[in-house]
Amino acid sequence: MNLELITNEVFNRIIEKINQHQTEIEAIPGKKLLQCDDMAMAIPGYEAVMLDTLKDKNDFLGYEFLVISKLTVDEMSASVNGVAINDKTRALRQFLLTGKDVYVLEEGLEYRMYKAIANPVFYNVFRDHEKQLELCGVRIMSSVALESMLISEEKAVLPKTEKKETRAEPTIVNGLTTVKYSTVKKLINYELAKKLAAEPNIVLKIGTLVTPYANDVFKESNTTITFI
Incomplete structure (x- = not known):
C-alpha cells in the first residue's frame, strides 16, 4: 500500500470539501439596501446597491430598505400625493406600498435651504409635506443618526x-x-x-x-x- 497515494487522496478530499463549503457560503445572499443619488453609506451587514445601477428599476425584491440622500421640492410634493415623477419617487412609493422602510436624510431636503429667505406661509407648505411623509412611514434623520441607528440595530440581537x-x-x-x-x-x-x-x-x-x-x-x- 502506497502511503503517499493515500495521503494525497485524503488531502484532495479535504480540499474538495473546503471548496464545496466555501461555494455554499458564497451562494448565500446577504442583506441588501437600495440607495438613491450619489451618497454611498457603509452599513455593516448590508450590501449597498445604487438605484442607477439597476437594470430593472421596477424590481425591488430582496432589498431591506431604501435610503434617499436628496429630495427636491418637486419630488417631495409628488411623493406626498403618491405620484412618481422619476425612478427615485417610484422606488419611494413602491417601498412604502410594500411595507418596507424608507429613510430620507434631512440634510438632503431641498426646501430647508430656503428657510431664511422663503415666504413663511409658503415654506410651511413644504414643512407640512415633510410631516405627511413621516406620517406615511418615511423616517427623516441625519446621515450620522441613520448610520448609528442601523449599526446599533445590526449589533443588537432582539426578538x-x-x-x-x-x-x-x-x-x-x-x-x-x-x-x-x-x-x-x-x-x-x-x-x-x-x-x-x-x-x-x-x-x-x-x-x-x-x-x-x-x-x-x-x-x-x-x-x-x-x-x-
Missing part, C-alpha cells in the same frame, strides 16, 4: 416582538424598581411623538434619537423629556 413594544414596564430587581421608560424605541419620529406627548413627562433611554419635528411636538405640548 421582533420586543421591537414592536412602545412602552417598557418596570421590573423589580433585588427589591428595587428599575426605570419605567415611556418607550423602548431608539428613534422618536413625528407620529410616535404625538402619541407620547399625551403625557406631561416622558422618560427615554440615553441615546434615543428624536427627529426635529418630533422635538417640535414635545415643545408645543410642553412635554418634559428626561433621558436616563
